[in-house]
Amino acid sequence: MREFFGKLFGGYVFWNLVAMALVVVALCFGVKYGLEFYTHHGEGIVVPEVKGLTYSKARLLLEEDGLVIMISDSGYNKKYPADYILAQTPGYGTRVKEGHTVYVTVNSPSSPTFAIPDLVDNSSLREAEAKLMAIGFRLLPAQRVSGERDWVYGIICRGRRVSNGDRISIEYPLTLMVGNGSVGENDEFEYVAPDPVTPIQEEGDVDEFEEIGEIDN
Numbered sequence: 001m002r003e004f005f006g007k008l009f010g011g012y013v014f015w016n017l018v019a020m021a022l023v024v025v026a027l028c029f030g031v032k033y034g035l036e037f038y039t040h041h042g043e044g045i046v047v048p049e050v051k052g053l054t055y056s057k058a059r060l061l062l063e064e065d066g067l068v069i070m071i072s073d074s075g076y077n078k079k080y081p082a083d084y085i086l087a088q089t090p091g092y093g094t095r096v097k098e099g100h101t102v103y104v105t106v107n108s109p110s111s112p113t114f115a116i117p118d119l120v121d122n123s124s125l126r127e128a129e130a131k132l133m134a135i136g137f138r139l140l141p142a143q144r145v146s147g148e149r150d151w152v153y154g155i156i157c158r159g160r161r162v163s164n165g166d167r168i169s170i171e172y173p174l175t176l177m178v179g180n181g182s183v184g185e186n187d188e189f190e191y192v193a194p195d196p197v198t199p200i201q202e203e204g205d206v207d208e209f210e211e212i213g214e215i216d217n
Contacts, residue, residue, distance in 0.1 A: 047088075047096055050062065052104065054085070055106055066100065076112055111171040120152060121153060125176060129176070139173065139175070141175070156177055159175075
């Protein structure tokens, strides 16, 4: 045993082990600092603030800094003009490499439209309110009609009755036509849809109902 350790810690073997350890340490430091140098760690381009600019101005600003702009989403805020940048990723002040893509959300030129879900003669007042409000529609006080209490018999938008599947601007409030309880659950009742009322338009207003289908009876 003494002879084994004597050979192990002898001059030749010992210095070989020390040399191997130094090589391993050198490789670790070389990989660490080599990668940082190769990827320009700690260096980069500071992303400018483009939120609040128009898309054309934001594009010029980013391209001047060697960055790329791409529209990832759109939103709608009537307070701002079309192509207004609502959000950006990565945010202002982030350091990125040259050629990095900055994703932006732009303001849509018109309010989004959503299809009316299957609610008419198929849901209660509470269910209809929950579904429409989840989409983002604003509701006016319900209009009571003859029928089973709190059962939805129709939907009115801007003075005109709309049907399931019609696409309506999120800006327009809706009125639910619900039963007033004058007909019980077990009574026979046949609901007759009222004649459509032509909505009053302001000058220059676009008729949002040109594409609305025929009224269900």
